[in-house]
Amino acid sequence: MKTGTPKKLLSETAYQSILDALFSKQLPFGSRMSQKDLERITGTAVGPIRDALKVLEADGIVKVHPRSGIEVVTPSxxxxxxxxxxxxxxxxxxxxxxxxxxxxxxxxxxxxxxxxxxxxxxxxxxxxxxxxxxxxxxxxxxxxxxxxxxxxxxxxxxxxxxxxxxxxxxxxxxxxxxxxxxxxxxxxxxxxxxxxxxxxxxxxxxxxxxxxxxxxxxxx
Missing domain, CATH: 1.20.120.530 (GntR ligand-binding domain-like)
Known part of the structure; x- marks a missing residue:
């Protein structure tokens, strides 16, 4: 029986994809976006993106607002x-x-x-x-x-x-x-x-x- 890509690997891929988008300036710092925006920009499914956002929030890179989307940190x-x-x-x-x-x-x-x-x-x-x-x-x-x-x-x-x-x-x-x-x-x-x-x-x-x-x- 075939198994899919492990969940951890998918989450790590999503995490790196979001970082790549930030450092390539596809995602501007200080901006707000939805999970749908991240799906579109990174080509990653919503499940791994949610896991990646938890790590990125712990890293201090984003703030997740339940009703108003995802805020990317501003380098103040x-x-x-x-x-x-x-x-x-x-x-x-x-x-x-x-x-x-x-x-x-x-x-x-x-x-x-x-x-x-x-x-x-x-x-x-x-x-x-x-x-x-x-x-x-x-x-x-x-x-x-x-x-x-x-x-x-x-x-x-x-x-x-x-x-x-x-x-x-x-x-x-x-x-x-x-x-x-x-x-x-x-x-x-x-x-x-x-x-x-x-x-x-x-x-x-x-x-x-x-x-x-x-x-x-x-x-x-």
Whole structure:
């Protein structure tokens, strides 16, 4: 007897389809829509969409109003501040652990990835938007550091924070020079980790996240 696609897999597919629609701007942030709208845009059935919306609401991406539809979050200044404040608390603790216990080769590999990306960016059109192209290296750096804590509860919280940062960045414009500045801040943190100077690494990642907050608020 044949069985259909497992319910969990369908829900995960619906979840990713909705996120893809948000990040491709098919679904504008701050808008309201119905489940029917989501069915049409994502090509997903209503059951998996309902399951996906529960997760997205827990993630803080949408608010489900029983009588007035689904509201997509607006990346407000307060949301940006709250997100980066929480990230700073987690990452300051994580980088101390990372600086003390990460393999020297892993630190070197991260440094080389950053240097290659900086060289690529130096050859880019100065007016080009690099927001989407730097997501992978941002993830490697920040998630790699947080994973060093080996704490499942923190990993879950950080996944949601990282997702919220992607939401925030959909309204941002990051030029090559801005991204280079950010990556050079990463390199300073990695240099401190390479020296096994955990206090310096903690201070530098705090400065980096404060600068990132200012950049996302348009203050730098």
């Amino acid at each position: 200044a307060e949301l940006v501040r709250s997100t980066f404040q929480f990230r700073t608390i987690i990452e300051r603790a994580a980088v101390k652990q990372f600086s003390q216990h990460a393999r020297s080769q892993d630190i070197l590999d991260l440094k080389n990835i950053h240097l290659e990306e900086i060289n690529r960016l130096k050859g880019c059109d100065p007016s080009s938007d690099q927001t989407l192209l730097v997501d992978k290296i941002e993830d490697q750096f920040h998630t790699g550091i947080v994973n060093s804590l080996q704490n499942e509860l923190i990993d879950i919280s950080f996944r949601r924070l990282h997702l919220m940062v992607r939401v925030i960045k959909t309204t941002s414009f990051l030029s090559p020079s801005t991204v280079i500045t950010s990556l050079e801040e990463h390199l300073k943190v990695l240099d401190a980790c390479e020296m096994r100077d955990s206090d310096l690494a903690e201070n530098l990642i705090g400065e980096h996240l404060m600068n990132a907050l200012s950049r996302n608020l348009g203050l730098k």
